[in-house]
Amino acid sequence: NAGVTQTPKFQVLKTGQSMTLQCAQDMNHEYMSWYRQDPGMGLRLIHYSVGAGITDQGEVPNGYNVSRSTTEDFPLRLLSAAPSQTSVYFCASNQGNVGTDTQYFGPGTRLTVL
C-alpha cells in the first residue's frame, strides 16, 4: 500500500492564480480530510468528506473548494491564491470508527503564494 499520497510536494503561485492539490489513498477509507499548518501552529481542518459525493466545511474553508467523486481521490482547489494561503497542506484518511481507527496523513504540499 502506498497509503496517502499528495502531489505536488512544493508549489509557488502568484497572487490570483488557481491550482489543485491532489490527494489519493489506496486503503479504501471512507473519510478524507484536508488540513493546513502555518509556522509554529498545529493543523487546522479545511474541508472533509465522509464518503464519495459528500463533503463538508472545517474550521478554515474560505478560499478553498473540494469535491469527492471517487473513494480514492480528494482534490483541494485554491480558487484565487492569496499570500495568506502560504502554508503546508496535509491530506488524511481514515476508516471512520472512533476508538478503533486512526487518521493516516500524507507527506504534505508546501505552498508559497507571492
Added chain:
Amino acid sequence: DAKTTQPPSMDCAEGRAANLPCNHSTISGNEYVYWYRQIHSQGPQYIIHGLKNNETNEMASLIITEDRKSSTLILPHATLRDTAVYYCIVRVRPDKLIFGTGTRLQVFP
C-alpha cells in the same frame, strides 16, 4: 470537542524515559485521547490512543488518570529520532482531529 493543554517544550536525555503530560479536564465520557507526533514538517504520525484504561504498544504507553482529566504519554527509552512535536488530542468525531500546538520534545545525547 474537549480542549487539551500541553507544555510547550520538554527535554529528555537519550535512553531515558520521556513522560509527556496532557490536561483534558473537560473531556466527556465517550471521548478518546489520541497522541500523534510530527517529526520536522512531515505528516503527523499516530502513536497511541485510549478511552479509560492504560494502553501500551510498540511505540509508547498511555496512562490515563482515573477521573480521565489528564494523561501521560511515555516513551520508555527515548532516542534522538524521537525528537518531534507531540500532540495530545481528544477525539469524539470520526471525521476530524482538533490539533493544539503540542509539546516540542528535544532528546539530547
